[in-house]
Amino acid sequence: MGAKTAQVRRTNYSSPRQQERQQRILTVVREQITAAGYDGINVRDVAVASGVALKTLYNLYGSKDELMLAAVAELLSDVQQLEHVAGAEPGIPRYLAHTEAVARQIVATPAYADTVARSLFQAGRDHRLVDVLLGNSVRLLKENLQQALTQGELIENLDMEATARILAGHQWSVVLLWNKGLIALDAVPGAILRSSLLSLIPLCRGERRAQLEQQLGCLG
Incomplete structure (x- = not known):
């Protein structure tokens, strides 16, 4: 990829409640990917299923791409730990x-x-x-x-x-x-x-x- 390293948007979760919210969101994303592939990710459905306002979800991750990347990155981090x-x-x-x-x-x-x-x-x-x-x-x-x-x-x-x-x-x-x-x-x-x-x-x-x-x- 050359010298430039891609960065996945990260949010510093300072409380157990915020961490639990992140886990809910990324779990829903993985479930949607498993069920229907990348094209099956629907940001509005992710927000509803994870109990997060759509605006909040976009503030946290920005786009469908960001959601997928965050879900993959979290899984890789979990494996290393x-x-x-x-x-x-x-x-x-x-x-x-x-x-x-x-x-x-x-x-x-x-x-x-x-x-x-x-x-x-x-x-x-x-x-x-x-x-x-x-x-x-x-x-x-x-x-x-x-x-x-x-x-x-x-x-x-x-x-x-x-x-x-x-x-x-x-x-x-x-x-x-x-x-x-x-x-x-x-x-x-x-x-x-x-x-x-x-x-x-x-x-x-x-x-x-x-x-x-x-x-x-x-x-x-």
């Missing part, structure tokens, strides 16, 4: 825990995941959804790869930015294969893990590489 993800060892283990959690979320909410994936694959390069999904994947990967490098687990002289982009592409290629019917839904977690391991093993060394090779071998 899951106990087994946030509590994983920084570096390669945390990255793998995160990818596993994302894969499980796809299996748990396939209609929602399918709509978001289709929207991403159809979006132009400057669409903010590209940054929310692909951009965040790259940034998370880069952060964890840097940690692994600091721990002496990676080969030397890696271009972190380029490597993170390639690895993010590998992960999303599995989502594309599922979206196009080439991978069954229940096979998505294993396929994403296999793709991640095949990508990471050549970059790692020492004990970490041995651990990943053993993990790959257990997949069969």
